[in-house]
Amino acid sequence: MPRIEEVAVAGVGTVASQRKPGPGVSTPGLLARALRTALEDAGIPASEVDGLGVGSFSLAPDRTIDLAWHLGLRLRWMMEDVTTMNLVHHAVHAIRSGDATTIAILGGDHLMGAGYGAMVDDYNRVTREHLAPLPTGGPNPLFALVTQEHMDRHGLSREDYGRVVISQRAFAGTNPYAAYREPLAIEEYLAAPVVSDPLTIFDCPPIVAGAEAIVLTAEDRGPPGRRRVAIRAIASSFNHDQQAGDGLRTGLSQIADGLWRDGGVGPEDVDVAELYDDYPVIVLAQLEDLGLIRDGDASAILRGPGRSRPGVNTGGGMLAAGQAGAAGGIQGFVEAVRQLRHERGDGQIAGARIAVVAGYAMVLYRYGACSVGAVLEGLEAR
């Protein structure tokens, strides 16, 4: 696929992570607020939106069409998937083909307390029938096993995973949407309560309520004088290894070469990398799959704001900002857009022009099966 020339990010919106949402907070309400924020950012009226993609675990029993009605949207294109970056992938081609002109991608969830417990035990049939009876109590022990494998493979210590968490916490201190903005010291990380060894509470994303929104168009619609953001390449890989591997190579390993080729850039050109971070090991695995690090060694780049290039998970990622269910899949995309527009204040990577974004999702049995990667380019204001 040649470099994509005609799809731009017109606007983004975030509803700040809420660790203790009040009684009035609902999933549809969060999604609506994110959409309004992104449309205001884009300067586009809701009447121009003719495509809607929604990623949410907790919108049920409603579906995207119910939400569209309640949002007052008249649509020509519609899609739902909790692999939220997959919606972005399809939306890009819908705009290129002319099926839609202005597509809003929304991700958001309010999955707290008992609702979260019920979801993790009933996540899919395999979880219900083969993992919940053990009981695993959610995905943490599965990724503890993946982390053990990764530690042995590359000879890493807990400090190496702590570096991911600490760097992201430092970036979160610059992100007004993040749930946890205080810096974290390595001593505190190493002394943290264990969740499932070697994972501690800091290695697992805090569950929050929140939402993210992206508005895509065929031409940049942002206000004059603002930098623009184009999507240059996007690709997906689903179930690449039939869950028969060790979980250390994500689907990104299957599409990275194509992303660089199609995007006309390489790993050395990346200013910011926004990678799905359900656990630190998955950040390191994706950095490896993209060719941004070798043999698990990310010590040169995980150094917090203003210390290294590329910046990795420069909004704090889910580990610091919190995971609002399926919003997590596009949280990094939204952060990348802000970086490429040079709007990230103290968390800005100076002169950022190229971003790589990756979503990772759906633990079928032992690890995630879905990866979607994208290359974004920031352009001077017109």
Add this chain to the structure above:
Amino acid sequence: MALDLPTCASCGLAVFPPHLLCSRCGSAEWASTTVEAGTLERVTFVRRSLQRTASIGTPAIGLVRTDPGPRIVVRVRGDAQPGQDVRLDLVDGAVVASPLEAPPPTKEAPS
């Protein structure tokens, strides 16, 4: 109860959990291979979980490699250690790994 691994009747690929179609040859016909033991590769203790910390204790969850190929997520019983061969039993939907010399686990006391 020993563990039966679904095995493709056409090409012999063993899988776990069960599949609908064989990922290697596409067949929908399945036989089964009984496995009584495997190698315990890794163990983690679940010390915190959001929903039921009080009721589940600290279960040991492990990864077992079976001779036919599949790696299985198991409940680890007794003092089975990584690197050891373990017996495998299916107890109330849970695959339980025990030290080879241990008596079979029961439904009431899987660990």
